[in-house]
Amino acid sequence: MKDTVSNERKSYNNYGTFLREKYNGQKVYKVIVDAGFSCPNRDGSKGFGGCTYCNTDSFTPELSRQLPSITDQVVQGIQRAQKSYKAERFIVYFQPNTNTYGDVDYLKKCYDEAIAAAPELIVGLSVGTRPDCLNPEKIALLESYCDRLDVDVEMGMESIYDATLQQINRGCSHQEFIQAVEWFANSPIDLCIHTVFGFPGETTEMMLQYIHEINQYPQIKFVKFHHLHIVEGSILGVHYKRNPFPLFTLEEYTDLLCQLIPLLRPDIVVQRLFGISDWELLIAPNWGLKKTLIQNYMDKEISKRNCIQGSQYPID
Numbered sequence: 001m002k003d004t005v006s007n008e009r010k011s012y013n014n015y016g017t018f019l020r021e022k023y024n025g026q027k028v029y030k031v032i033v034d035a036g037f038s039c040p041n042r043d044g045s046k047g048f049g050g051c052t053y054c055n056t057d058s059f060t061p062e063l064s065r066q067l068p069s070i071t072d073q074v075v076q077g078i079q080r081a082q083k084s085y086k087a088e089r090f091i092v093y094f095q096p097n098t099n100t101y102g103d104v105d106y107l108k109k110c111y112d113e114a115i116a117a118a119p120e121l122i123v124g125l126s127v128g129t130r131p132d133c134l135n136p137e138k139i140a141l142l143e144s145y146c147d148r149l150d151v152d153v154e155m156g157m158e159s160i161y162d163a164t165l166q167q168i169n170r171g172c173s174h175q176e177f178i179q180a181v182e183w184f185a186n187s188p189i190d191l192c193i194h195t196v197f198g199f200p201g202e203t204t205e206m207m208l209q210y211i212h213e214i215n216q217y218p219q220i221k222f223v224k225f226h227h228l229h230i231v232e233g234s235i236l237g238v239h240y241k242r243n244p245f246p247l248f249t250l251e252e253y254t255d256l257l258c259q260l261i262p263l264l265r266p267d268i269v270v271q272r273l274f275g276i277s278d279w280e281l282l283i284a285p286n287w288g289l290k291k292t293l294i295q296n297y298m299d300k301e302i303s304k305r306n307c308i309q310g311s312q313y314p315i316d
Contacts, residue, residue: 053235
C-alpha cells in the first residue's frame with residue numbers, strides 16, 4: 001500500500017482541500033500563462049540582473065522568447081489538464097516574471113485574452129507580481145474581474161528584512177511591500193504572499209517573525225512557503241559554487257515548518273509548503289526525493305508532531 005497522507009484532512013489549511021470545498025468537489029487546476037512580461041529589476045528601470053536566486057533563463061527578452069499566443073497557452077493547458085487529471089474547471093495563472101509590469105490598457109488586453117479563451121471553464125484569475133509593480137489603478141483593474149471570477153494576486157514578500165532584500169538584489173524594500181498590502185484592505189481580491197526561508201544570515205527566530213508580519217493583515221488569504229534553493233543560471237549559484245554556505249536539509253526545513261504552522265493565523269490557506277527546481281537546474285539542496293515524496297514526508301511529520309495551524313496564534 002502506498003504510504004501517503006496527501007488525501008487526508010491535514011492539520012493546516014491546505015490549498016487542495018480549499019479548492020475542493022470551494023468548488024463543490026470539482027477538480028480545479030491552474031493553467032500557467034507566460035505573457036512575456038519582464039521585471040523592473042532586470043530591464044534597468046530599477047536594476048539589472050534580477051534577484052540573486054532567480055534563474056537567468058527567465059530573463060530572455062520578450063521578442064526572442066517565441067511564445068505561443070496567450071489564447072493558445074490557455075487552450076493547450078486546459079486540454080493537457082483535462083487529459084492528464086480529468087480537470088473540470090480552471091484558474092488562469094499569470095506566473096512567470098512580473099505580471100502587472102505594464103500600463104493598465106496592456107494588462108487588461110492580456111487578462112481579457114486569457115479569460116476569453118474558455119470563459120465557460122475558467123473560474124479564477126491569479127496574477128503573480130512584485131510589490132513595486134502595483135498601484136491603486138492596477139488593483140482597480142483586477143477588481144473589475146471579481147464580479148465573474150475569483151481573483152487573487154500573488155506577491156513576493158521573500159524576506160521582511162531590508163538587509164536581506166539588499167543582499168539578494170531584490171530591488172524593493174519591505175516598506176514597499178507593506179504599502180502594496182495596505183492597498184488591498186477591503187478589496188474583493190484575495191492576496192497570496194510568497195516567502196523564502198533560509199537566506200544567509202537569517203536565524204530561525206528571524207524567520208518566524210515572517211509569520212507574525214503576515215498575521216497582521218486580514219487581506220492576506222493565501223501563503224506560499226519556499227525554502228532557498230540554488231539553481232544554475234543564477235547569481236547566487238555562481239557564489240555558492242565558489243563559496244558554499246549552509247542550506248536546509250529536509251529534516252531542518254520540516255522542523256521550521258513545524259514551528260511556524262502553529263503560529264500562522266487559522267484562516268490563512270497554505271498553497272505551498274516548499275518550492276522545488278527542475279532536476280537539471282538544481283545545484284543545492286538536493287533532498288533526493290520527488291516532489292510528492294517530499295510533500296508526504298512533511299505532512300506526516302506535521303501530523304505526527306500534532307502541529308495544528310493557529311494553535312499558537314494569539315486570540316485577542
